[in-house]
Amino acid sequence: MKARVHVMLKNGVLDPQGEAVRHALGSLGFDGVEGVRQGKVIELDLADGTSEATIGEMCEKLLANTVIESYRVEVL
Amino acid sequence: MRAAVIVFPGSNCDRDMAVALRAAGADVSMVWHKDASLPDGVDLVAVPGGFSFGDYLRCGAIAAQSPICKAVVAHANRGGYVLGVCNGFQVLTETGLLPGALMRNANLKFICKTVDLKVETSASAFTEGYNAGDLVGYPVAHHDGNYTVDDATLATLTSEDRIAFSYGDNPNGSVADIAGVLSENRRVLGMMPHPERAVDEGHGGTDGQALFRGLVGQFAQA
Numbered sequence: 001m002k003a004r005v006h007v008m009l010k011n012g013v014l015d016p017q018g019e020a021v022r023h024a025l026g027s028l029g030f031d032g033v034e035g036v037r038q039g040k041v042i043e044l045d046l047a048d049g050t051s052e053a054t055i056g057e058m059c060e061k062l063l064a065n066t067v068i069e070s071y072r073v074e075v076l
Numbered sequence: 077m078r079a080a081v082i083v084f085p086g087s088n089c090d091r092d093m094a095v096a097l098r099a100a101g102a103d104v105s106m107v108w109h110k111d112a113s114l115p116d117g118v119d120l121v122a123v124p125g126g127f128s129f130g131d132y133l134r135c136g137a138i139a140a141q142s143p144i145c146k147a148v149v150a151h152a153n154r155g156g157y158v159l160g161v162c163n164g165f166q167v168l169t170e171t172g173l174l175p176g177a178l179m180r181n182a183n184l185k186f187i188c189k190t191v192d193l194k195v196e197t198s199a200s201a202f203t204e205g206y207n208a209g210d211l212v213g214y215p216v217a218h219h220d221g222n223y224t225v226d227d228a229t230l231a232t233l234t235s236e237d238r239i240a241f242s243y244g245d246n247p248n249g250s251v252a253d254i255a256g257v258l259s260e261n262r263r264v265l266g267m268m269p270h271p272e273r274a275v276d277e278g279h280g281g282t283d284g285q286a287l288f289r290g291l292v293g294q295f296a297q298a
Contacts, residue, residue, distance in 0.1 A: 013224065016182050016249070062141060065134055065170065067177040068224055 001046050002076040003055050007064045008039035039069075077102045077295035079120040082148065082164075084109045084139045089125035089161065089272060096272035097122065100288035101296070109142040119295055120157040121148050123164030125217070125270060135178060135220045136166030145171055157201060157291070158264040162218055165256070165266035174257055174266045175233070176225035182249025186219040190281065192244035193255055193269055197237045200258055202265045205290030212283035214269035216247060221268040223250035223257075233257055240265055 009015050015037050022036040042063055044055070055073050064071040079102040083090045094104045097120075105115045109128075114121065128139035139145065145167070152158050152173050160168035168174045181187060190213045195206040206212065225233070230252060233239055241256035248268070256267025271284030 016180055016184055020184055065177055
């Protein structure tokens, strides 16, 4: 089985990289980009039957730093 | 005083740290990240700067899961001293020994220069060689030194006098200009600037000597 983990900075945490991307889009002439948030996608190739709880534990212990990041698990 | 300097793949300030500690009189061992225990009788663990595991995933995240870090956390929980500098600070926040996180610098640039710091408290083994309010110059060299912490934790750090150093001219966007913080028991210090790069005239400054001498002197008196 496969799972995809989306890791994003929490709302309210400033994302300087996202801001830089937003400025770059503006300078390319794309108007109206009001916000950009940049995150990570991590794909996991897992033994069949791995529980969502176990994947959640992987996120809490390593894949995300929950001080600044939130995560979402998508089982594929 | 017995000190251990942890070496990860990608550490690059480990030897500077050992030189600074030895110059202050410490007996220093280098400890590889795959070791599961610290040498007997270690008083201080120093987690050095560098780019452990290539900064993969997040700075310090992989190092924080290494076998030796379990021993470092146990050492801290027993009341042992831990100093984390630069990447070492990132590792200590990732282990949970210190609050907050280090994010990408607000201006997105790698910053490498000597900065003015204010010693915010002399009430720790690390800073007792200074007076609160002293201005010192230590080099910084980092891309991810933007210290971030939630408002409630910041209020706790402030009220408990746990901000050890702050920037005179904040280079990286850190909350409240914070350059270094102490743990609740004041025996774990994490900081982005490099005191070990300011201990010899050849470094261009010796403001870091008081930190190492104070720390090692603490044990000489005991």
